Amino acid sequence: MSKESIIAITAPVSQQNRIVILDSLRGVAILGILLMNIPSFALPPPVQHDPSVLNEWGTIDFTAWKIVQWFPEGTQRAIFSMLFGAGILLFIGGKEKRLDGMMPADYFFRRQLWLITFSLFDVFILLWSGDILLDYAVLGMVMFAFRNLPPKKLLIGAGVCFFFMLATENRDLYHDKEIIHRGELVTKIDTTKVKLTLIQKEELGAMEDFKNKNTIESKQKAMKKNIEKSTGSYSDLYEYRTNRYLNQLVSYLYFGIWDVMLFMFIGMAFFKMGILTGQANVKTYLWMTIVGLGVGLTVSWFRLQQQVDAKFNWYDYSKQVWFSSYELSRTFRSIGILGLIMLMYKSGWFKWLFSLLRPVGQMAFTNYLMQSLMCGLFFYGVGFGMYGKLQRHEIYYVVAAVWAIQIIYSNIWLHFFRFGPMEWAWRSLTYWKKQPFRKNNSATDTMGIS
Amino acid sequence: MTNEPTTMLAAPTSQQERIIILDSLRGFAILGILLMNIPGFGIAPTAISDFSVQPQGTLNYFFWYVFGPGVFEGSMRGIFSMLFGAGMYIFITRLEKRTTGLMPAEYFLRRQLWLLVFGIFHAYVLFWFWDILYHYAICGIILFAFRRLQPKKLFIAAGVCLLLMTVVENKDLYQRKSVIKKGELVAAIDTTKTKLTDKQKEQLEAMNGMKERSTPEAKKKRMDKQVEAMRGGLTDVYKERSKMAEEGETFGMYYWAIWDVSLFMLLGLAFFKLKILQGEAKTKVYAWMTIIGLGVGLPLSYLFVINDVNHNFNFFEIIKTKSFEFYELQRFVHSIGIFGLIMLLYKSGLFKWLFALLRPVGQMAFTNYLMQSIMCGFFFYGIGLGYFGKLEYHQLFYVVGAVWVIEIIWSHIWLRYFRFGPLEWLWRSLTYWKKQPIKKNNSATDTMGIG
Numbered sequence: 058m059s060k061e062s063i064i065a066i067t068a069p070v071s072q073q074n075r076i077v078i079l080d081s082l083r084g085v086a087i088l089g090i091l092l093m094n095i096p097s098f099a100l101p102p103p104v105q106h107d108p109s110v111l112n113e114w115g116t117i118d119f120t121a122w123k124i125v126q127w128f129p130e131g132t133q134r135a136i137f138s139m140l141f142g143a144g145i146l147l148f149i150g151g152k153e154k155r156l157d158g159m160m161p162a163d164y165f166f167r168r169q170l171w172l173i174t175f176s177l178f179d180v181f182i183l184l185w186s187g188d189i190l191l192d193y194a195v196l197g198m199v200m201f202a203f204r205n206l207p208p209k210k211l212l213i214g215a216g217v218c219f220f221f222m223l224a225t226e227n228r229d230l231y232h233d234k235e236i237i238h239r240g241e242l243v244t245k246i247d248t249t250k251v252k253l254t255l256i257q258k259e260e261l262g263a264m265e266d267f268k269n270k271n272t273i274e275s276k277q278k279a280m281k282k283n284i285e286k287s288t289g290s291y292s293d294l295y296e297y298r299t300n301r302y303l304n305q306l307v308s309y310l311y312f313g314i315w316d317v318m319l320f321m322f323i324g325m326a327f328f329k330m331g332i333l334t335g336q337a338n339v340k341t342y343l344w345m346t347i348v349g350l351g352v353g354l355t356v357s358w359f360r361l362q363q364q365v366d367a368k369f370n371w372y373d374y375s376k377q378v379w380f381s382s383y384e385l386s387r388t389f390r391s392i393g394i395l396g397l398i399m400l401m402y403k404s405g406w407f408k409w410l411f412s413l414l415r416p417v418g419q420m421a422f423t424n425y426l427m428q429s430l431m432c433g434l435f436f437y438g439v440g441f442g443m444y445g446k447l448q449r450h451e452i453y454y455v456v457a458a459v460w461a462i463q464i465i466y467s468n469i470w471l472h473f474f475r476f477g478p479m480e481w482a483w484r485s486l487t488y489w490k491k492q493p494f495r496k497n498n499s500a501t502d503t504m505g506i507s
Numbered sequence: 508m509t510n511e512p513t514t515m516l517a518a519p520t521s522q523q524e525r526i527i528i529l530d531s532l533r534g535f536a537i538l539g540i541l542l543m544n545i546p547g548f549g550i551a552p553t554a555i556s557d558f559s560v561q562p563q564g565t566l567n568y569f570f571w572y573v574f575g576p577g578v579f580e581g582s583m584r585g586i587f588s589m590l591f592g593a594g595m596y597i598f599i600t601r602l603e604k605r606t607t608g609l610m611p612a613e614y615f616l617r618r619q620l621w622l623l624v625f626g627i628f629h630a631y632v633l634f635w636f637w638d639i640l641y642h643y644a645i646c647g648i649i650l651f652a653f654r655r656l657q658p659k660k661l662f663i664a665a666g667v668c669l670l671l672m673t674v675v676e677n678k679d680l681y682q683r684k685s686v687i688k689k690g691e692l693v694a695a696i697d698t699t700k701t702k703l704t705d706k707q708k709e710q711l712e713a714m715n716g717m718k719e720r721s722t723p724e725a726k727k728k729r730m731d732k733q734v735e736a737m738r739g740g741l742t743d744v745y746k747e748r749s750k751m752a753e754e755g756e757t758f759g760m761y762y763w764a765i766w767d768v769s770l771f772m773l774l775g776l777a778f779f780k781l782k783i784l785q786g787e788a789k790t791k792v793y794a795w796m797t798i799i800g801l802g803v804g805l806p807l808s809y810l811f812v813i814n815d816v817n818h819n820f821n822f823f824e825i826i827k828t829k830s831f832e833f834y835e836l837q838r839f840v841h842s843i844g845i846f847g848l849i850m851l852l853y854k855s856g857l858f859k860w861l862f863a864l865l866r867p868v869g870q871m872a873f874t875n876y877l878m879q880s881i882m883c884g885f886f887f888y889g890i891g892l893g894y895f896g897k898l899e900y901h902q903l904f905y906v907v908g909a910v911w912v913i914e915i916i917w918s919h920i921w922l923r924y925f926r927f928g929p930l931e932w933l934w935r936s937l938t939y940w941k942k943q944p945i946k947k948n949n950s951a952t953d954t955m956g957i958g
Binding site for chain 2: 149153158159161162163166167170198199201202205306
């Protein structure tokens with residue numbers, strides 16, 4: 058892509074700036090994502106989002122849980138999805154100018170299919186069961202159909218996704234509530250007088266199952282089993298992690314389709330409106346921050362409070378709660394955090410930070426996979442086997458260490474090379490031609506993950 | 508699409524011919540698919556391929572063997588997938604001639620996404636848990652990236668799909684075998700002397716669970732529940748079928764459809780480029796396909812089926828004794844044979860009436876496919892006449908016959924007055940986001956079918 062650099066050079070300065078901030082944002086998001094992913098690398102599933110199992114009440118671990126869940130949870134993934142949505146526009150828009158006919162579409166679909174292959178690598182080789190690349194690959198193809206819509210219609214699309222996400226979330230909640238309700242009706246029957254029918258027995262069983270799974274004892278039992286499997290050999294881990302992934306796959310896409318597409322829509326709209334590129338008014342970002350964080354953090358606070366009140370017993374929680382507000386809180390918080398980051402950018406005081414994170418974002422794909430590799434080596438039995446051995450607050454030290462490492466090597470690597478290694482591989486596969494790798498001139502190539 | 512008729516008229520005659528046989532083939536496949544689907548409409552899923560829990564008898568067994576796994580199973584789906592693969596290629600190349608830039612890709616993707624919506628509608632509103640539109644929508648999008656490949660490379664890609672499907676099947680088989688093996692090792696332990704660990708208990712339980720589920724009693728119990736639900740009201744049917752639809756569409760997509768469907772789409776694309784699908788290849792080619800496909804395929808299928816029969820459809824025993832799973836392999840081979848046979852019939856020229864009869868059925872294949880779900884749903888489910896579980900296996904095929912007759916008749920009548928089937932028209936209109944003309948104005952028939 059020698060043409061690429063020519064275009065980058067001939068492009069106006071504001072164009073260049075635009076890409077710089079997108080890369081920096083990507084850097085923020087790719088590092089931020091690890092904050093939310095680290096429990097899945099480090100802690101057994103029953104403990105990951107549940108401080109009650111190890112009796113963390115009142116400790117610094119509890120505080121760590123609360124801060125992460127209250128504030129950033131889900132937002133970095135959201136920003137990343139926005140950037141991916143914008144990236145689709147950049148990828149195709151750039152090619153449409155240079156190539157005739159259908160080639161831009163061809164390259165785009167090849168790129169997405171290779172991303173599926175990479176996701177398989179992430180899941181089945183690096184054993185990262187929380188992989189999100191598949192969702193991006195698949196849903197990115199869907200978003201192709203919407204990319205020419207004006208911002209207003211894109212936002213309507215986002216609204217539809219938001220509605221479906223809320224509906225899905227609450228359908229699940231009410232499904233759980235019904236299991237409880239039916240089971241409780243059966244328990245009221247005096248079995249000395251009336252014999253239970255088969256269906257009633259089943260309903261009772263379903264409720265009791267649900268209840269029993271949520272006791273501290275059964276959670277601890279599940280935890281022990283998990284640790285055993287995750288600290289064993291690679292084949293144990295393989296079976297465990299890939300099964301976990303496959304079991305979640307259905308619900309992943311079932312959720313992911315709305316959860317991811319919602320923000321891809323917003324990302325495309327914000328890109329077209331100049332919001333994502335920092336070209337909007339300071340006032341816009343200010344409002345995004347105030348409303349986003351104001352509403353988001355409030356809703357999030359109440360949501361967590363309900364979990365705390367139920368002592369993380371999902372059975373009790375489902376019984377008490379009448380509206381599931383996860384996506385609501387996440388959407389507002391994400392927009393708020395984006396606003397906040399953009400305010401920092403517009404203020405001009407954090408230039409050092411944005412330029413520090415820019416290379417991290419430029420090789421976001423490499424860094425995402427490297428997180429799986431590094432954390433895998435640190436936590437799983439095939440490496441240092443620290444799985445389940447750290448306290449909740451300690452896992453964030455690991456996050457900080459990974460951040461430091463990634464910031465350093467990204468800055469060094471891009472000093473010598475045009476792309477991150479995985480970006481280079483992805484590009485070369487997409488164009489089915491070895492891409493130039495080493496840097497020859499001072500003009501930095503700015504093609505990031507998307 | 509006012510351009511369409513002009514293009515059609517301007518096209519050479521051979522173009523027109525080509526499309527006719529594709530439509531007829533589509534007609535064959537869409538009617539044939541009901542042969543395989545009818546048990547899904549009419550009897551409990553547990554009993555579909557299991558004669559240990561339903562009335563036996565030669566006639567029942569014969570129908571099951573021939574229209575089931577012994578001869579036809581999967582072949583109509585295969586031909587339909589081939590036609591879909593060819594259809595997407597036709598769709599895009601035609602648009603490439605008429606529009607510029609990325610528009611063909613736009614329309615194509617919109618078309619696939621609407622199909623996805625139809626697939627979801629089919630599964631959750633019409634309650635058809637074996638819906639295939641959903642999978643076609645997704646596999647079609649993937650196929651887009653491969654459409655420019657040479658036939659040879661397409662064959663390689665199809666081979667990869669076949670290989671991977673076989674790997675997946677066998678991975679599954681060996682995973683299940685290992686459950687049995689581990690459980691049996693634990694069962695051999697003398698529990699009076701050694702106490703079982705938690706892990707061993709779990710292994711034992713897993714094996715026993717599998718064994719239990721394979722007993723006729725357990726199967727009958729499941730069947731009764733399924734029948735009760737399907738004869739019940741709307742919510743019962745919805746609950747029962749939406750659960751299965753979710754399994755089939757969401758999980759099935761990644762687990763098998765990706766290989767099973769893509770395999771034949773790739774083949775279809777290759778056959779189209781080689782003009783095999785259009786019937787323009789030499790008779791020898793089709794003869795060889797028939798001879799090898801059926802010659803090898805039918806014995807293979809026999810081996811595949813007989814193992815189930817010998818173990819009286821006991822899943823546990825089948826897994827235990829089987830050492831190689833080759834469902835996809837045998838299905839692939841006999842499907843090619845059946846395709847070859849149909850094309851031989853076409854080439855012979857003796858069956859012109861049959862192909863002409865089926866052409867309109869294929870032209871509105873999409874409508875006919877969904878209408879099968881509506882008609883059979885009405886006949887079998889509790890919200891309609893409630894015949895679910897009441898017919899013996901061979902009696903199901905009387906229903907098939909009736910549906911065929913109805914579909915052949917109305918397809919002929921409908922297309923006399925209209926350019927497209929009603930759902931084809933809807934799909935087109937949604938894809939182009941513009942109301943398409945539906946009434947026929949001139950004698951030139953529009954030949955845009957489902958694919």
